[in-house]
Amino acid sequence: MLLYTLKRLLYATPVAFGVSVVCFLLVHLAPGDPLSAILPVDATQSMIDEMRAAYGFDKPLPVQYLIWLWHVLHGDLGISIATGRPVLSEVSRAVVNSLILASVATVIGFTFGTLFGFVAGYHRNSLADRAASALSVFGVSVPHYWLGMVLVIIFSATLGWLPPTGAGPDGSGNWRPDFDHLRYMILPAVTMSVIPMGIIARTVRALVADILSQDFVEALRAKGMDERGVFKHVVRNAAPTALAIMGLQLGYLLGGSILVETVFAWPGTGFLLNAAIFQRDLPLLQGSILVLAMFFVLLNLLVDVMQTALDPRIERA
Amino acid sequence: MTAPVTAASIALDGGVLAAEDVAHGPEAAFVPSRGFWGHVGHRLVRDPVAMGAGAVILLVVLIALLSPWITPMDPYKGSMLRRLRHVGDATYWLGSDELGRDMISRLMLGSRLSLFIGVTPVLIAFVIGSGIGILAGYVGGWTNTILMRTIDVFFAFPSVLLAIALSGALGAGIFNSIVSLTCVFVPQIARVAESVTTGIRKRDYIDAAKLSGASALTIMRVQVLGNVVGPIFVYSTSLISVSMILASGLSFLGLGVRPPEPEWGLMLNTLRTAIYVNPVVAALPGVCIFLVSIAFNLFSDGLRAAMEIRQ
Numbered sequence: 001m002l003l004y005t006l007k008r009l010l011y012a013t014p015v016a017f018g019v020s021v022v023c024f025l026l027v028h029l030a031p032g033d034p035l036s037a038i039l040p041v042d043a044t045q046s047m048i049d050e051m052r053a054a055y056g057f058d059k060p061l062p063v064q065y066l067i068w069l070w071h072v073l074h075g076d077l078g079i080s081i082a083t084g085r086p087v088l089s090e091v092s093r094a095v096v097n098s099l100i101l102a103s104v105a106t107v108i109g110f111t112f113g114t115l116f117g118f119v120a121g122y123h124r125n126s127l128a129d130r131a132a133s134a135l136s137v138f139g140v141s142v143p144h145y146w147l148g149m150v151l152v153i154i155f156s157a158t159l160g161w162l163p164p165t166g167a168g169p170d171g172s173g174n175w176r177p178d179f180d181h182l183r184y185m186i187l188p189a190v191t192m193s194v195i196p197m198g199i200i201a202r203t204v205r206a207l208v209a210d211i212l213s214q215d216f217v218e219a220l221r222a223k224g225m226d227e228r229g230v231f232k233h234v235v236r237n238a239a240p241t242a243l244a245i246m247g248l249q250l251g252y253l254l255g256g257s258i259l260v261e262t263v264f265a266w267p268g269t270g271f272l273l274n275a276a277i278f279q280r281d282l283p284l285l286q287g288s289i290l291v292l293a294m295f296f297v298l299l300n301l302l303v304d305v306m307q308t309a310l311d312p313r314i315e316r317a
Numbered sequence: 318m319t320a321p322v323t324a325a326s327i328a329l330d331g332g333v334l335a336a337e338d339v340a341h342g343p344e345a346a347f348v349p350s351r352g353f354w355g356h357v358g359h360r361l362v363r364d365p366v367a368m369g370a371g372a373v374i375l376l377v378v379l380i381a382l383l384s385p386w387i388t389p390m391d392p393y394k395g396s397m398l399r400r401l402r403h404v405g406d407a408t409y410w411l412g413s414d415e416l417g418r419d420m421i422s423r424l425m426l427g428s429r430l431s432l433f434i435g436v437t438p439v440l441i442a443f444v445i446g447s448g449i450g451i452l453a454g455y456v457g458g459w460t461n462t463i464l465m466r467t468i469d470v471f472f473a474f475p476s477v478l479l480a481i482a483l484s485g486a487l488g489a490g491i492f493n494s495i496v497s498l499t500c501v502f503v504p505q506i507a508r509v510a511e512s513v514t515t516g517i518r519k520r521d522y523i524d525a526a527k528l529s530g531a532s533a534l535t536i537m538r539v540q541v542l543g544n545v546v547g548p549i550f551v552y553s554t555s556l557i558s559v560s561m562i563l564a565s566g567l568s569f570l571g572l573g574v575r576p577p578e579p580e581w582g583l584m585l586n587t588l589r590t591a592i593y594v595n596p597v598v599a600a601l602p603g604v605c606i607f608l609v610s611i612a613f614n615l616f617s618d619g620l621r622a623a624m625e626i627r628q
Contacts, residue, residue, distance in 0.1 A: 018470030029486040137618075141611035143562045145569055146585060146603025153596040255475030259566050263589075274570065277485035289474075289482045297473045 005305050012301050019297060020072065023290040024065050027282045077287035082279040087287035090272060095291060098261070098268030102253040104189040109196030110246045116197075117204025117242075124209055132201050139198015148191040148263040155187060162187055165265035188264040192257065196249035203245050207238040240311035247303035251296040353547075360623040367619020373612040381428040388422035392579055401595045412598035414584065415591050420598055424605055427579035430491070431606065434573060434580070435561030437495050442502035443553040449503070450510020451545060455518055455537050465511060471504040480563050484572045494573040498564055502556055509552045513545040551624055554617040558610040565606050581606045 052058045056067055071078070077087035120132035156164035163184050211217065211234050220230050254269070261270030269288055276284035351359060361367055380387075390409075395416035402413040404420075411420040453464040471479065483497035517523065518541070526536045565582025567573040574580035576587065584602040592599045 014466060015469050015473050018467070019473045022470060022474075023482075026482055026486045029483070137611060137614055141558055141562075141607065141614045143565060143582075143603055143606045143610065145566055146600070146606060149585065149589065149592065149603065150600055153592050153600060157593050157596055252475045252477075256477030258477065258481050259569065262570060273481060273485065277481075277570075277572070282486070285482070285485055289478065292478055293474050296475055296478075300473070 001309060004308055008301055008304055012297055016294065016297050019293045020069060020290065021065070023286050023293065024068055026289065027286050028061070072290070077290070078283035080276075080281055080284045082275070082281040082284065087284050090284060091269065091288050091291050094267065094269045094272040094288070095295075097266065098254055098257050098270065101185065101188055101192065101261075101266060101268060102250055102257060104185060105192035105253055106196055106246060106250045108189060109193035109249065110200055110242075112193070113197040113200025114204050114242060116201040118208055120201070120205040121208025121212065129205070132205055136198035136202040136205075139194045139196075139201070142194060144191055144195060145259040145263050147194060148188065148260055151187050151191055152263070166267075188260055188266050191263075192253055192260050196246070196253065199249065200242065200245060204238060204242055207241055208234060211237045240307050243310070244303045244307040247299055247306070251299040255292050255296055357620070357623045361619055364619045364623065367616050367623070370612040370615035370619065373608060374616060377428050377432065377609055377612075380425050381432050384425040384429055388419075388425050390419035390422045392418060392422040392426045393577060394418065401591055401598065403595060404597050404601075411601060412595060414598065415587060420601060423579040423584060424581070424601060427581050427584060427602065428605070428609075430574050430578060430580040431561065431565055431582070431609070434491060434494055434498075434564040434568070435609075436557055438498035438564070439502055439553055439556050439560045441495070441499045442506050442556075443549070445499070446503045446506025446553075447510045447542075447546070447549050450507040450512075450549070451514045451537055451541055453507070454511040454514025454545075455533070455541055457515070457518070461511070465508070468504040468507050468511075471500070472508075476501045476505075476559070477563065477566070480567065481570070481572070484567055489572045489575065491574055494564060494567045497567070498560055501563070502553075502560065505556065506549060506553055510545060510549045513548050514541055517541065517544050547624060551617065551621050554613070554620060557617070558613040561606060561610045561613065 049058070056064055059067070075088060077091065079085070080087050080090055083090065116128075116132040116135055120126075120129040123129055152164045155162045164187070166184055217230060217233070220233060257266075257268055258270030258273050260266070261268050262274050265271065269292060273285065273288050275281070276288060395414075395418045397417055399409070399413055400415055400417035402409045402417075404410075404412045406412055409419050409421070411424065414420055414423060449464055449468075453461040474482070480497050480501045483500055484494050487493040487497065523536060523540055526540045531539070564573060565580065565585070568580050568582035569586045571583075571586065574583050576583065581602040585599075585606075588599040588602065
């Protein structure tokens, strides 16, 4: 197990390295000079040169990359051009908010997804099965930013039950676990949960149907085990894959939260990215994407290791 | 009580058979094979869900092609006096937007850009991704390692994040949003193409082609491409739905199409301010994205099911 973890870690290292290169190059993809956004239009050549030297843009690219990487490895993601605050502190505040929202959405999606998946897998071709299939097609086909708008229209604009935007009553950027703050979370969390719900329902349905058709289930029943006992076996067999998918979905939600967070003005990474893009705040853009992508790499690693630990049938080669 | 086999009964049976043969003509004895794609098409036609989805796609494509000539009103002409009319209005059948422009005309014309920015990235990624995947799968060895490990790096980004990061860095615009989405789908298609190609490279017909003296390029073009293009194509069609949602999403964020061009994602964004005044009209562009996206998903599912022919 330890050997497998180390091997997997070794495999993740070049990927993490590649991710850092992509994030570094992002800034240089931008048309023109990365500094053009912050320099005044009538900047003189000497001013431009001064700034270029100050940000290190006068050095060759590989050297710039190594300097940047050195700083990143020491926890320095640079200074936000728009706010003048360190990127790391801006990103970490936002990541916490996004992580709360994405986790709640994943839990909702996972709970209902497994529920529908189990019912559908147990009763193939029944009404419930068709409903679960419809749900999964709905989940992957619906533009979630539009679903968010529709929920706001119904529950905020028309019924007035829930607040349409923000993370709390005082307009603060920090979420706290109390009833007032919870009300702000319901709509964005439900909106976000629809995608993983569909995917998990589809996967669990296929898993359960496959497990039920295997010989060991028949053997258990022949042995005289009651349905509750058989159900426990089905759950144990389906759990590793279902949990792995849940982990990956959390990563996708965290990385893909920008659209939903924009609709609900949720003060997370998506919101931060949106601000960074439109203020041409490239260090902030670069830093947020690096943090999110690294989180995703780490999550993939964790999911792989956990799945192997949970499921003894997977080769730990 | 078995009837004795007599010469007469044999003659009678034989006679009947002969009569049948004549009745059906010589074609009945030889049923021409439909071929693989013929079978796929035949099964697809019998799938009502896939056919319904296909009809929706066809309708939207037709509207997109014809929209400059068939919109009931000028999609760009606004009127501040007639803004945010409701659905069912005598002049504006589907209401009017925040600048008083006719919604149905804008939705019809909007289908052009929405389809274009949604489908184009998948088409380009299909060509590039298949190329990379087939090359990596057929050549194998170091080429495979280098290409596929590079592809792995892009898998470290959730697709929405990658699309937004790229188009955020490149700046707003239709061209940039197509480039970013293409970069999102190339790795996904390449990975599928690689695994399908690796699966067939050891087959006998590849060896036979090698022995016949065909060059690697010819084998890849003829033997490999012919056998892997189907699965890659089906996989690519399943990406169109995601691509439509993401492309309109980029416009929704202000990173894709720029006003006053009508595009569903962008329309959804500009109508957000109107959700308290006219919620139904504000939600309409999203309904269009949803319908097309679900149609592509169902059609792709049907195509996949039709191609799973047990042999």
